[in-house]
Every structure is written in C-alpha cells, then in structure tokens.
Amino acid sequence: MDGTFNENDISHVVDADKAHIWHHLSQHKPYETTDPRIIVEGRGMKVWDQKGKEHLDAVSGGVWTVNVGYGRESIANAVRDQLIKLNYFAGSAGSIPGALFAERLIEKMPGMSRVYYCNSGSEANEKAFKMVRQISHAKFGGKKYKILYRDRDYHGTTIGALSAGGQDERNAQYGPFAPGFVRVPHCLEYRAFEQDGAPVENYGLWAADQIEATILREGPETVGALCLEPVTAGGGVITPPDGYWERVQEICAKYEVLLHIDEVVCGIGRTGTWFGYQHYGVKPDMVTMAKGVASGYAAIACLVTTEDVFDKFKDKAEDPLNYFRDISTFGGCTAGPAAALENMRIIEDENLLDNTTRMGAYMFDKLSELADRHPVIGQVRGKGLFLGAELVSDRESRQPVPEKQAQAVVADCMAQGVIIGVTNRSLPGKNNTLCFSPALIAGTDDIDHIVSAVDGALGRVFA
Numbered sequence: 001m002d003g004t005f006n007e008n009d010i011s012h013v014v015d016a017d018k019a020h021i022w023h024h025l026s027q028h029k030p031y032e033t034t035d036p037r038i039i040v041e042g043r044g045m046k047v048w049d050q051k052g053k054e055h056l057d058a059v060s061g062g063v064w065t066v067n068v069g070y071g072r073e074s075i076a077n078a079v080r081d082q083l084i085k086l087n088y089f090a091g092s093a094g095s096i097p098g099a100l101f102a103e104r105l106i107e108k109m110p111g112m113s114r115v116y117y118c119n120s121g122s123e124a125n126e127k128a129f130k131m132v133r134q135i136s137h138a139k140f141g142g143k144k145y146k147i148l149y150r151d152r153d154y155h156g157t158t159i160g161a162l163s164a165g166g167q168d169e170r171n172a173q174y175g176p177f178a179p180g181f182v183r184v185p186h187c188l189e190y191r192a193f194e195q196d197g198a199p200v201e202n203y204g205l206w207a208a209d210q211i212e213a214t215i216l217r218e219g220p221e222t223v224g225a226l227c228l229e230p231v232t233a234g235g236g237v238i239t240p241p242d243g244y245w246e247r248v249q250e251i252c253a254k255y256e257v258l259l260h261i262d263e264v265v266c267g268i269g270r271t272g273t274w275f276g277y278q279h280y281g282v283k284p285d286m287v288t289m290a291k292g293v294a295s296g297y298a299a300i301a302c303l304v305t306t307e308d309v310f311d312k313f314k315d316k317a318e319d320p321l322n323y324f325r326d327i328s329t330f331g332g333c334t335a336g337p338a339a340a341l342e343n344m345r346i347i348e349d350e351n352l353l354d355n356t357t358r359m360g361a362y363m364f365d366k367l368s369e370l371a372d373r374h375p376v377i378g379q380v381r382g383k384g385l386f387l388g389a390e391l392v393s394d395r396e397s398r399q400p401v402p403e404k405q406a407q408a409v410v411a412d413c414m415a416q417g418v419i420i421g422v423t424n425r426s427l428p429g430k431n432n433t434l435c436f437s438p439a440l441i442a443g444t445d446d447i448d449h450i451v452s453a454v455d456g457a458l459g460r461v462f463a
C-alpha cells in the first residue's frame with residue numbers, strides 16, 4: 001500500500017461506513033460488534049484492506065469483474081483524458097469512444113452488428129426483454145411475447161430480470177414477478193439424476209429437448225426469445241453438456257425464437273475466447289455483457305444485436321412507434337467505452353485470451369488433483385479462468401454440503417489472505433459450489449497459491 005490512509009483516517013472511514021453504508025448482499029447484524037471489510041487498494045491480482053492485510057483475489061473483485069487486474073494506469077489515463085474532453089452526452093447522440101469501442105467489439109463478434117450502451121448487466125438484459133416485447137407487438141400482434149429462461153441461471157437484480165431468474169432463493173420474497181417469463185430445466189449433467197426422465201447417455205440433447213418441449217407446451221406462436229448464460233455463473237459454474245448448444249440453436253431457428261445470450265460474466269475473455277458462446281459455434285440474435293467489458297474501471301454494459309434485429313426497429317419509419325423508445329441516462333457516459341477500449345487493447349497486447357486458456361487448464365488440473373485427496377469435492381467444472389468445485393458430503397449420493405460448511409471454506413481462505421467465492425443464497429439447499437475467477441493475468445504462482453489455500457481450508461473444515 002502507498003500509505004495514503006493513516007490509521008486515524010481509516011478509523012474514521014470505518015465509522016462512516018458502519019454508520020451509513022448498506023452493504024450489498026450482507027446481513028448487517030454482525031457489524032454491530034465487528035468491522036466490515038473495506039478494500040483500500042489493489043495492484044495486479046492483489047488487494048489490501050483497511051488493516052493493511054494483503055489478499056490474493058481469486059474472484060476478480062468478488063464478482064468476476066476485474067479481468068485485467070487492479071491498478072492499470074493506462075485505463076485510468078484513458079478515462080481521465082476522455083472525461084476532460086467530454087464526460088457525457090445523452091446516447092441519442094454519438095461519442096468518439098462509443099463509436100470506436102463499438103467498432104472494435106463488433107470485430108470480435110462475427111454476425112453481430114449493433115451496440116446499445118447502458119450501465120449494468122441487469123439493465124442490458126432488461127433492454128433485450130423490451131426489444132423482444134416490442135418485436136412481438138410490431139410483428140406478431142403482441143402474441144410472441146414470452147421469454148424462456150433456465151433453472152439456475154441469473155440475469156440480474158431488477159424485478160424484470162428476476163422474473164427471468166432461475167435461482168429460487170435469490171428470488172424469494174421479491175415477487176410477484178412480471179408475467180410472460182417461462183422456466184426451462186437446467187443442463188447440469190452432474191445433477192441429471194435429480195431430473196425426471198434424464199438419460200445417462202446423450203444428456204445434452206435431452207436437456208436441450210426440454211426447451212423444445214416447453215415451447216410446444218406454451219405454443220410456439222407465443223414464445224419470442226430464449227435467454228441463457230453460455231456457462232451458468234452464480235448458479236453453480238455449469239458448463240453445457242455435449243450437443244446442448246447445437247440443439248438449442250436448431251430449436252430456436254425452428255420456432256423463430258430469438259436467442260439472447262447473457263455474457264455478463266463470460267464476456268470479454270473470461271473463458272479464453274472473447275465470448276463464451278464462441279466455444280460452441282452458436283449464432284445469437286442478442287448478446288448482453290457488462291462486468292469485464294471495462295474490468296470495473298468504469299460502469300459500462302452493452303446489448304449487441306444482429307442487423308436483422310436492428311432492422312425491425314426502423315423498417316416502418318413513418319410509424320411514430322417504430323423505433324426502440326428506450327434510454328439509459330448513464331449509457332451516455334463516455335468513461336465506459338473509453339475504459340473498454342483500453343481494456344480490450346490490454347487483453348490483445350498481453351495475449352490474455354491465450355493466458356486464460358493455458359492458466360484455466362492448469363487450474364482445472366490443480367483443482368482436480370485436490371479432488372483426488374479431498375472426497376468432499378464432488379466435481380470440478382468450468383472453462384478458462386472460470387471454475388467451480390461442487391462440494392458434496394457423499395460422492396455416491398451427491399448430497400450437497402450445507403451452505404455453512406461451504407462458507408466456512410471461503411472464510412478459512414479469507415483468513416489465509418486468499419479471496420474465493422461460493423454460490424451464495426441462490427439455490428435452496430444447493431449453495432455448495434466454490435467459485436474461482438482470478439484475473440486473466442493470473443500466473444502459475446497465483447494459481448498454486450489459491451489452490452494451496454483451498455487445500456488447507458478443506459482439510460480444516462472437513463477434518
């Protein structure tokens with residue numbers, strides 16, 4: 001740390017925090033007797049808290065965001081220069097970084113062509129849902145309005161996004177939700193045995209066929225879109241089974257259902273390709289992204305569509321309602337695309353996609369070795385630097401460990417100065433997957449350090 005805060009300053013900050021901050025995802029009762037953690041500084045893969053304690057961050061800012069690591073002066077400078085030139089103008093006008101980042105982004109997304117800026121993953125998904133509804137009104141007499149979403153997927157925190165939320169514990173107490181959202185089953189092969197009728201072979205095809213069955217049950221003329229994460233994140237780091245995506249694509253084409261891929265976590269390199277869907281040869285109609293787009297150096301989210309989707313909003317220019325009548329005030333902030341341009345340059349110049357693929361494979365192997373020694377690890381899964389380890393109290397029955405035990409592993413790692421994650425109050429009885437998403441700059445030393453902390457923690461918690 002550079003000592004910017006002396007002890008008196010920081011104790012004032014802690015007091016101010018305790019008096020006034022309502023922390024995200026937190027029960028505050030414990031803060032009546034203990035201090036909340038305040039993260040003061042970050043460099044590379046490391047952060048320091050108010051006590052000067054160093055932590056190795058294996059979750060990129062807690063929620064898979066800081067893809068290029070902390071302390072990037074070149075991003076700060078790009079943002080600073082842009083803010084002095086022009087900080088903001090509403091998105092009904094263009095901006096220099098907005099146009100240039102859109103051009104660079106589209107180069108990475110063959111088949112896609114239009115970028116709509118906003119400022120959070122939830123908001124980008126809401127925009128996509130609104131487009132589906134407007135297309136339904138404009139082209140299908142308002143009938144093709146339903147949006148399918150998948151069990152265990154998450155698309156954001158707003159009531160609209162929670163209406164497409166496949167995590168019942170996360171949704172609990174926030175209903176009633178918006179109508180017109182319909183759930184399809186998850187595709188987690190490890191838990192296929194819990195799904196009625198799931199076969200041992202060709203599970204991927206079976207899981208995708210459940211989507212077709214849902215469309216037929218609802219009536220294809222009522223289903224406008226299917227919204228899926230390429231690899232489910234907070235629902236348990238679920239990589240799709242073989243054959244799944246190919247079949248999903250066929251089904252969407254067959255029933256004229258728009259395919260909306262939520263790349264809020266996977267987008268911009270997390271899995272070793274620019275986008276998660278690019279592993280599976282999928283051709284989406286709409287793609288949403290947020291977290292890693294500017295690695296958290298500025299708030300930015302994008303909804304990217306094909307030209308075909310875009311055309312539907314300008315093909316009857318004489319109709320006063322025939323355009324996307326939506327705005328996001330802060331979607332006009334120029335700091336976002338300025339940071340995103342520099343973030344993308346860093347990923348390219350430092351070959352971080354390649355590093356992600358290599359280090360992801362290394363970490364997968366290291367976690368698998370841990371599984372050889374710790375029977376509590378039921379399965380290791382993931383892609384690139386986006387990995388999960390599902391903890392079970394019995395490998396035979398695959399009984400999930402209680403959430404408290406999974407959280408105890410996280411707390412033990414934290415005490416060792418390593419920040420890892422866990423599925424968190426998302427799925428009743430199934431918050432048992434440890435999550436790892438180190439920055440894409442991670443090296444073998446960082447990964448060894450993370451895995452050794454988990455090794456020690458598992459040994460102590462499950463002694």
Ligand SMILES: Cc1ncc(COP(=O)(O)O)c(C=O)c1O
Pocket residue numbers: 063119120121122123125154155156157229233234262263264265290291
């Ligand atoms: C897959 C996915 N989609 C959407 C969101 C919502 O993004 P935000 O928190 O930026 O609204 C998240 C957040 O964790 C996410 O994991």
